[in-house]
Amino acid sequence: MKTIIVIPARGGSKRLPNKNVLTLGNLPLIVHSILYAKANLHVVDAIYVTTDDVEIKKIALSYGVNVIDRPSNISGDFEPTVSAVKHVLQSIEDDIETVILLQPTNPLRPKTLLEDCFKVYKEKVYDSVFTVSQSHHKLGKIKNNVFKPFNYKPGQRSQDLEPLFFENGLIYITKATSILNNEIITNNGFPIKVEHVFSLVDIDTQNDLDYANYIYSSFNKIKS
Template sequence: MKTIAIIPARGGSKRLPGKNLMLLDRLPLIAHSILYAKANPDSIDAIFVSTDDPEIKKTALEYGAEVIDRPAHLAGDHEPTVTALKHVLESIKTRPETVILLQPTNPLRPEKLLKQAIEIYKKEKCESLFTVTRSHHKLGKINNNKFVPFNYKPGQRSQDLEPLYFENGLLYICKSDLILEDTIISENAYPLQVEHVFAQVDIDTADDFDYAEYIYQKNK
């Protein structure tokens, strides 16, 4: 195996219980990421779901993914994603060269994004790549009950802001050796810019899910 996709999906969400199995257009949330990976067989040799939840495991198997049972101590609220990825690599027989991380909370992705990302990853000889989107918000800090602009001056037009970007979570690609060193995004990671409405969907709350449904139906 040269390249695998890993989908980390624990069962203990606090803000939106059971979110990874909630139905988005009649499909469990986790199924969207599995099917996205399966639609790219030329790029992905195997698909693994890491979970501590029996129902998520059952669903992942039904949609054709392999499942790695995640131990409870790696499924806590404050456990970083990289530990789940590392556990997968330590649990499979053959170590891949490359890992693609697909988060189930980002179920909507541009169809050709993965192919584009892999082409850039190879061409630029990256050790890691992740997707970003430009923010058009006027941001600031609050110090001593006073708002201090961060990326603009009062009265400045939003279209004239200095470009700032946020990590949108659509996908990550990195060498497996990085993950074994507890890293997903390296210091010289390639930031792939994605300007698509799907980049605004990241499901953590009920409102996020409602927004995802709206965006999905509008762009179906």
């Protein structure tokens, strides 16, 4: 029974056209997730990129990973990610037990995060694990031009907020059987808390990409 990494990278994007091949640092965006996957080959058996885009396919093949051609009917703006991951499982002959999902729009990850998450997944026998981060914002809703606080009372200190968390998109690990049932996060999915600036990088707009490049260059300066 094998463990695979799946990187879903379609060509279409409305808010940031061709975002998966735009440059972060000196590399196309998708390459960051490919290199992270390859750095974890001691954990997984194979890496697959699923795409409907010729350029993305060419880049992925040049880095020596497998490519699954994604059909157009599951490549639209409103198609859930699980459809592409499920298609990968249905397209390969290997007996897959576990799928690790790396989204190319979350290109920066702590070095040992995948290995740490996989250890929790195996030791605790969860059907899925996924990464989350705590929100430290005072959140609210606007109705009829009136702001209604959601997670605080006016005047409350931010450090006294009730802890709320968001999916940061860095890593998802799921049993293949759950993927085939159209689930990435299962009912007993275990949230792994990540407090790292990389968890704030999620690229959907040009501003997001600019911020990612700032974070990326800052960490490279620290390394050098």
